[in-house]
Amino acid sequence: MTNPVPTVPFPLDPRQQAARSWFESLRDRICAEFEAIEREAGSDAAFQFTAWDREAEGQAPGEGGGGVRGVMKGKIFEKVGVNVSTVGGAFAPGFAQTIHGAAEDPSFFATGISLVAHMANPHVPAVHMNTRYLVTTKSWFGGGADLNPPLPRAEDTAQFHAVLKAACDAHDPEYYARFSQWAEEYFFIPHRNVARGVGGIFYDHLECPDDAAFAANFAFTRAVGDAFLEAFPPIVRRRMADPWTDADYRTMLEWRGRYAEFNLVHDRGTLFGLRTGGNIDAILMSLPPMASWS
Numbered sequence: 001m002t003n004p005v006p007t008v009p010f011p012l013d014p015r016q017q018a019a020r021s022w023f024e025s026l027r028d029r030i031c032a033e034f035e036a037i038e039r040e041a042g043s044d045a046a047f048q049f050t051a052w053d054r055e056a057e058g059q060a061p062g063e064g065g066g067g068v069r070g071v072m073k074g075k076i077f078e079k080v081g082v083n084v085s086t087v088g089g090a091f092a093p094g095f096a097q098t099i100h101g102a103a104e105d106p107s108f109f110a111t112g113i114s115l116v117a118h119m120a121n122p123h124v125p126a127v128h129m130n131t132r133y134l135v136t137t138k139s140w141f142g143g144g145a146d147l148n149p150p151l152p153r154a155e156d157t158a159q160f161h162a163v164l165k166a167a168c169d170a171h172d173p174e175y176y177a178r179f180s181q182w183a184e185e186y187f188f189i190p191h192r193n194v195a196r197g198v199g200g201i202f203y204d205h206l207e208c209p210d211d212a213a214f215a216a217n218f219a220f221t222r223a224v225g226d227a228f229l230e231a232f233p234p235i236v237r238r239r240m241a242d243p244w245t246d247a248d249y250r251t252m253l254e255w256r257g258r259y260a261e262f263n264l265v266h267d268r269g270t271l272f273g274l275r276t277g278g279n280i281d282a283i284l285m286s287l288p289p290m291a292s293w294s
Contacts, residue, residue: 007066016133019111038075050281053066054089076120077120080118084112087278088107089277091276104137118288121242122151124235124236125150130143130269140206146197149198156235167223168220183202192258254292
């Protein structure tokens with residue numbers, strides 16, 4: 001598996017380079033594991049990677065960058081996207097007011113990984129994960145992961161949360177209660193008055209005012225990525241051969257419609273990508289390949 005690496009047309013400081021390299025390495029491990037699952041199911045599906053460049057108008061120093069969109073369509077993963085990006089520039093004035101640390105100076109740097117998997121079998125949960133490092137006049141980590149089963153299973157939900165809790169507890173005993181509650185509040189569809197799935201964790205603005213804070217928050221962010229890779233593939237392997245009915249499939253399509261509504265109306269990452277000149281196909285890779293509205 002070889003991935004294109006976009007050129008970033010501005011120098012990265014050691015923190016920015018460390019974060020970028022980690023997100024790209026996590027992408028490689030996740031994609032390899034998902035392809036291995038396809039092989040176990042007798043499929044030769046593989047990720048197709050496409051590099052993209054962010055062309056900022058005027059291309060001043062510190063602007064530009066890009067990313068790599070990775071998409072696989074297989075027997076188990078009906079559609080899974082794993083994207084990485086490293087970009088810089090300046091927020092539009094109105095949007096800058098909504099971003100941590102950008103109200104007075106709209107300049108920004110962002111690097112991160114974003115993943116959404118929609119599964120072929122209704123008994124295998126869809127899933128989302130992303131982690132990111134942003135720099136404005138402040139710098140911070142954010143991210144999270146949540147499980148989105150059309151047909152929830154208590155065993156799967158418990159396992160997913162247990163792995164995330166262990167990752168949180170290793171860094172701060174208060175993290176899991178705080179970040180799982182934040183996920184319940186964030187991954188919610190207000191106009192439907194329903195949760196998007198069975199939760200996970202969501203965190204933001206883990207600030208890095210000094211090297212010690214950066215090291216601690218970067219370590220936690222790496223733990224979240226590792227926890228995702230520990231938690232999700234076993235669930236896929238446990239459920240991917242389960243038999244399903246037409247009614248199960250219809251339930252999945254209707255649930256996917258709700259998922260699409262959330263991502264288009266409420267998701268911060270979608271808005272951030274659209275407002276910062278990101279690649280449209282990469283931003284909207286989170287949308288399911290098939291969905292229905294009754």
